[in-house]
Every structure is written in structure tokens, then in C-alpha cells.
Amino acid sequence: MFNIRKIITISDYITMLNIISGLLAIFFSMFSLIYLSVMFDALDGYVARKTGTVSEFGAELDSISDIVSFGVAPSYLLYTHYDSNFVLVSAIIFCLCGALRLARFGILNVEGFVGLPIPAGAILLVGFCQIINNSYMDAIIAILVGLLMISDIRYKKMRNKIILCIFAISLILAIFGIPYFALLLCLIYCIGGIITYLKQSH
Amino acid sequence: MFNIRKIITISDYITMLNIISGLLAIFFSMFSLIYLSVMFDALDGYVARKTGTVSEFGAELDSISDIVSFGVAPSYLLYTHYDSNFVLVSAIIFCLCGALRLARFGILNVEGFVGLPIPAGAILLVGFCQIINNSYMDAIIAILVGLLMISDIRYKKMRNKIILCIFAISLILAIFGIPYFALLLCLIYCIGGIITYLKQSH
Numbered sequence: 001m002f003n004i005r006k007i008i009t010i011s012d013y014i015t016m017l018n019i020i021s022g023l024l025a026i027f028f029s030m031f032s033l034i035y036l037s038v039m040f041d042a043l044d045g046y047v048a049r050k051t052g053t054v055s056e057f058g059a060e061l062d063s064i065s066d067i068v069s070f071g072v073a074p075s076y077l078l079y080t081h082y083d084s085n086f087v088l089v090s091a092i093i094f095c096l097c098g099a100l101r102l103a104r105f106g107i108l109n110v111e112g113f114v115g116l117p118i119p120a121g122a123i124l125l126v127g128f129c130q131i132i133n134n135s136y137m138d139a140i141i142a143i144l145v146g147l148l149m150i151s152d153i154r155y156k157k158m159r160n161k162i163i164l165c166i167f168a169i170s171l172i173l174a175i176f177g178i179p180y181f182a183l184l185l186c187l188i189y190c191i192g193g194i195i196t197y198l199k200q201s202h
Numbered sequence: 203m204f205n206i207r208k209i210i211t212i213s214d215y216i217t218m219l220n221i222i223s224g225l226l227a228i229f230f231s232m233f234s235l236i237y238l239s240v241m242f243d244a245l246d247g248y249v250a251r252k253t254g255t256v257s258e259f260g261a262e263l264d265s266i267s268d269i270v271s272f273g274v275a276p277s278y279l280l281y282t283h284y285d286s287n288f289v290l291v292s293a294i295i296f297c298l299c300g301a302l303r304l305a306r307f308g309i310l311n312v313e314g315f316v317g318l319p320i321p322a323g324a325i326l327l328v329g330f331c332q333i334i335n336n337s338y339m340d341a342i343i344a345i346l347v348g349l350l351m352i353s354d355i356r357y358k359k360m361r362n363k364i365i366l367c368i369f370a371i372s373l374i375l376a377i378f379g380i381p382y383f384a385l386l387l388c389l390i391y392c393i394g395g396i397i398t399y400l401k402q403s404h
Binding site: 003004007008016019020023024026027056057060061063064065067068071072075076079080088091092095096099100102103104106107115150152 | 205206209210218221222225226228229258259262263265266267269270273274277278281282290293294297298301302304305306308309317352354
């Protein structure tokens with residue numbers, strides 16, 4: 001029961017690749033590795049479902065990997081990209097919101113997501129950081145995305161295979177330095193959730 | 203139920219201070235902030251028990267904060283301290299073992315700990331890094347400590363108030379640049395567990 005080798009499944013090894021990619025993003029200040037982490041994150045869930053190895057341990061490891069790759073790494077990249085006090089505060093807020101989002105996700109048992117999923121949040125932050133070279137703009141984006149993550153706005157889990165394929169291609173492009181499509185897709189997803197929420201509130 | 207402000211308790215705010223301290227350790231490459239994180243980590247559990255606010259959300263947030271402050275931050279400090287390939291590999295191994303340790307902790311329901319607790323692991327890594335200025339030695343220590351974290355060795359939860367007070371003082375000294383006592387206490391704790399394990403195996 002305690003022996004860790006007996007608990008680890010194939011999907012957990014993919015989650016570990018997610019952690020390694022996130023760590024290397026921090027160590028070498030590489031934006032592109034965040035997108036690679038998103039790939040691994042999507043892949044581990046897929047493999048776990050296909051191989052019937054969905055486990056409580058896997059879910060715990062997933063949360064832990066997500067805070068490394070989509071919480072700490074984007075915050076660090078944002079801060080080191082600009083190195084200013086305002087950006088420092090926004091980077092901390094982003095990571096804290098990500099942590100709260102992940103902890104809430106761990107205890108909720110609902111269909112879909114409550115609050116913007118952290119991989120989408122990371123893509124928005126990192127993507128804008130690569131495209132807009134303005135510290136104040138990117139810091140404000142980090143805070144807004146952080147607040148969206150801890151909001152009550154409901155987001156659907158994407159299951160449409162064509163959309164998932166387009167997203168996968170956009171991620172590959174982002175890994176090779178073209179983040180526009182991945183950013184655009186996440187922006188549509190993000191704003192779509194807000195519009196649905198506002199419609200339901202009225 | 204979804205509203206995050208209704209879930210967060212006083213102890214969760216202390217856990218957030220742990221995350222902030224861990225992030226700043228990474229952003230500013232400061233060893234001493236790891237010890238501050240250990241202080242917050244001990245404090246949040248104490249406050250949660252005293253105020254009767256122990257919660258599933260708090261436990262999730264605790265795991266997430268631990269990987270930031272005692273997984274990513276020490277790994278990053280080790281790597282940037284030496285900047286060599288061997289150290290890079292050992293830093294990744296340390297962080298991966300920490301993640302596996304935390305995920306296993308999240309699913310086990312046993313008295314005490316299975317595997318060296320990650321805050322003790324972080325103190326051992328960071329402490330030796332500050333004292334021994336040899337990249338190979340520190341890299342090997344990182345790997346050994348990592349393996350101890352995912353081992354089956356049982357560790358007791360310290361409840362003796364005198365020992366906890368001495369540990370708190372040693373942490374304060376470590377925050378102010380004197381890591382020897384905190385390192386010594388963790389080393390005794392670490393080796394004590396190994397000796398008990400070896401005795402029981404025979």
C-alpha cells in the first residue's frame with residue numbers, strides 16, 4: 001500500500017513529464033515549455049481514462065503538477081520578464097489564485113469547471129506576455145486572469161474532438177514560438193464563459 | 203458552496219503566506235525564505251487545529267503550498283547555486299520525489315508519516331547547500347533526500363512541546379542566516395527514522 005512503485009500508473013509518468021517541463025520552464029526561463037506542459041496535462045487525463053487508471057493518487061499528483069507548471073512557472077516568467085514591483089505583486093496574486101483554484105477543484109464534485117481552468121489561465125498570461133511587451137498591461141492581465149480562476153463562473157469541459165485537435169495543433173505551434181492561435185482559442189473559451197455567466201445572471 | 207471567500211479560513215491565509223514566501227525564495231534566490239515557509243507550514247496546521255477549522259480544502263491547499271515552497275523552491279535554489287547538468291538532474295529528481303511524496307500523503311490515512319516529510323527534506327537540501335559548497339555532494343544529498351521522501355520509512359509526528367520550541371528557535375536562527383541547528387535537528391530526525399526502520403526490518 002505504501003510502496004510508491006505499486007501506486008504509480010502510466011498516466012502518472014506523463015504527469016511527471018508535466019512537472020519536469022514546468023521546472024525546466026522556470027530553470028531556463030522558457031515560455032514555450034508552458035505549452036508543452038499543457039500538452040502533457042491533457043494527455044495524462046486522456047491516458048488515465050483510456051487505460052482505466054483514473055486514481056485518487058493521480059488526481060492529487062495532477063493538482064501538484066498544475067501548480068508547478070501553470071502557477072509558479074508563469075508567475076516566475078512574468079516577473080523575470082519585467083522585474084518590477086507592480087509585476088511582482090501581480091505575479092504573486094496570479095499564483096495564489098491558481099493555488100486556491102486547484103484546492104477548490106480538489107474538493108468539488110461537479111460537472112465541468114468552476115472558475116477558469118488553470119492551464120487556460122497560464123496560456124492567457126504567458127501568451128499575452130509574449131505578444132504585448134508592456135509590464136502594466138501584462139500585470140493587469142495576470143490579476144484579471146487570477147480573479148477569473150477563483151470566480152464562480154462555470155466553464156465547460158471541452159469534449160469535441162475537432163476542437164481538441166485544433167487546440168493540439170495550436171499548442172504545437174506555440175511550442176515552436178507561434179502562440180497566437182493557442183492564445184486566441186483560450187481567449188474565446190475565457191470570454192465565452194463570461195458571456196454565458198452574464199446571460200444567466202440576468 | 204463555490205464562493206471561495208466562504209471556504210477560506212484563517213489557517214488558509216497562513217498557508218497563502220507559505221506560498222508567498224516560497225515564491226519570493228524563487229524570485230529572489232533567497233535560502234532563508236524556505237525556513238520562513240517551514241514556520242508558516244507548522245503554524246497553519248496548529249491554527250487549523252486550535253480554531254477547529256481543519257478542512258479538506260485546507261489540506262489540498264497545504265499540499266499545493268508544500269510543493270511550491272519545499273519542492274520547486276529548493277530545487278531552483280540548488281540548480282541556480284551551481285548551474286551544472288548533474289545538479290540539474292538531481293534538482294529535478296528531488297522535486298519529482300517531493301511531488302510523489304505529497305500525492306501519496308494526500309491519499310494515505312495513517313498515523314504519522316510514510317517517507318521523510320517534505321519540509322524536513324527541504325531543510326536538509328537547503329541547509330547542506332548553504333554549508334557544503336560542493337556541487338556533487340549537494341546533488342547526491344538532493345537525490346538521497348528525494349529517495350527518503352518516497353521511501354516506506356515511517357516517521358513520527360513531533361508533538362513534544364519542548365522539541366517543537368527548540369525547532370522553532372532553530373528556524374528563526376536559520377531565517378537570520380544560521381542554518382546549523384535546524385539542519386542538525388532535521389538530520390537527527392531523518393537518521394532516527396532510518397535506524398528505527400532498520401531495527402524493525404531485522
